[in-house]
Amino acid sequence: MSSTAARTRVAVLISGRGSNMSALLAASAQPDYPAEIIGVISNRADAAGLDVAKAAGIATAVIPHRDFVSRAAFDSALDRQLRAWNPELVALAGFMRLLTFEFTESWRGRMINIHPALLPEFKGLDTHRRAIEGGAKIHGCTVHFVTPGMDEGPIIAQAEVPVLPDDTPESLGARVLREEHRIYPQALARVARGEFTLP
Ligand code: GRF
Numbered sequence: 497m498s499s500t501a502a503r504t505r506v507a508v509l510i511s512g513r514g515s516n517m518s519a520l521l522a523a524s525a526q527p528d529y530p531a532e533i534i535g536v537i538s539n540r541a542d543a544a545g546l547d548v549a550k551a552a553g554i555a556t557a558v559i560p561h562r563d564f565v566s567r568a569a570f571d572s573a574l575d576r577q578l579r580a581w582n583p584e585l586v587a588l589a590g591f592m593r594l595l596t597f598e599f600t601e602s603w604r605g606r607m608i609n610i611h612p613a614l615l616p617e618f619k620g621l622d623t624h625r626r627a628i629e630g631g632a633k634i635h636g637c638t639v640h641f642v643t644p645g646m647d648e649g650p651i652i653a654q655a656e657v658p659v660l661p662d663d664t665p666e667s668l669g670a671r672v673l674r675e676e677h678r679i680y681p682q683a684l685a686r687v688a689r690g691e692f693t694l695p
Contacts, residue, residue, distance in 0.1 A: 504531040504688035507583035509574075509591040510538050514545015515673065516589035516610050516680050521552050523681030531688040535581045537574065539593055555581070561593060571599040578603075587684055588642065597644045605694035607642040608687060610680045612672050614638060614654055619647035624665040624672065635659050635668060637676045639683035641694055652692050653683040 506524075508517045517536060523529050536549040539561045549556050557577050564570035570593070578586060588609040600607065613623040615638040627635040636656040641649035655675035659668060686692055 501530075503529070504585055505534045505581075505583045506531045506585045506587055506684065506688070507535045507537065507578055507581055508533055508549075508587045508589050510536060510543050510545040510589050511540050511592040512543050512545065512590050514543060514548055514589065516676055517545050517587075518548055519677035519681055520587060520589065520684060521549070521554070523685070529681075530685050531585065534583055535577075537577055539570075539591070545590075567594070568596050568598070571596045575599060575602065585684070585687060587680075589680070594646060595642070600642055600644045604643070605641065608652060608684065609640055609642050609647075609649070610676050611638045611640065611647050612669065612676065614656065615640060615647055615651060622665075624669040627659060628663055628665060628668060632659050635672060637672050637679065639680055641692075650692075650694060652687060653679045655679045 508520060510517050521533055524531055524533050533554055535555040535557065536546065537557045537559060538546050539559055541558045541560060546556050559573050559577060561570045564573065584606065586603055586607040588607065613627065614636040618626050634656050636654055638651055639653045640651045643649035655678065657671045657675055
């Protein structure tokens with residue numbers, strides 16, 4: 497029997513390589529995956545992930561943040577593009593912009609992010625170096641709802657990896673990234689199925 501259930505429409509926001517976006521695309525190619533990627537937006541025209549999305553036949557848009565006088569103006573343009581595509585969920589995947597209170601509130605409960613650390617530890621940038629320098633024995637990644645506070649929203653999924661004695665930020669980052677690619681599609685599926693909601 498074939499399933500006729502509508503899949504949840506998801507827009508993905510990127511700034512660069514887009515390997516997490518690729519993991520979401522690969523998952524959504526599975527017939528039983530509950531979400532479909534309907535568009536990818538980058539704030540950088542040179543984001544490598546744009547070519548991957550285009551090759552997969554996904555709509556893309558570039559909204560260069562430098563073209564806007566303020567963070568609010570950029571977020572308004574982002575919001576307009578999203579509303580034009582009408583996604584049910586927005587997945588941030590290496591999107592390197594802080595978002596305004598207004599934008600995050602207007603997508604509240606419908607926007608998720610992947611962060612390369614075990615939140616609430618190591619919010620912000622350069623997480624792998626900070627984990628090594630801080631003597632962490634366990635590091636990892638987190639998928640969470642996006643709320644106004646940076647990297648603060650309720651946690652949907654986490655995966656742990658060991659920090660090995662001879663790790664560099666690069667070797668540790670590669671170990672974490674493999675887990676990101678595993679848990680992000682799982683977490684998005686769970687949100688798409690309505691298993692996680694924000695009160
Ligand atoms: C990932 O480590 C993600 O957790 C972080 O930025 C990186 C983006 O990598 N927010 P990619 O563009 O998904 O390859």
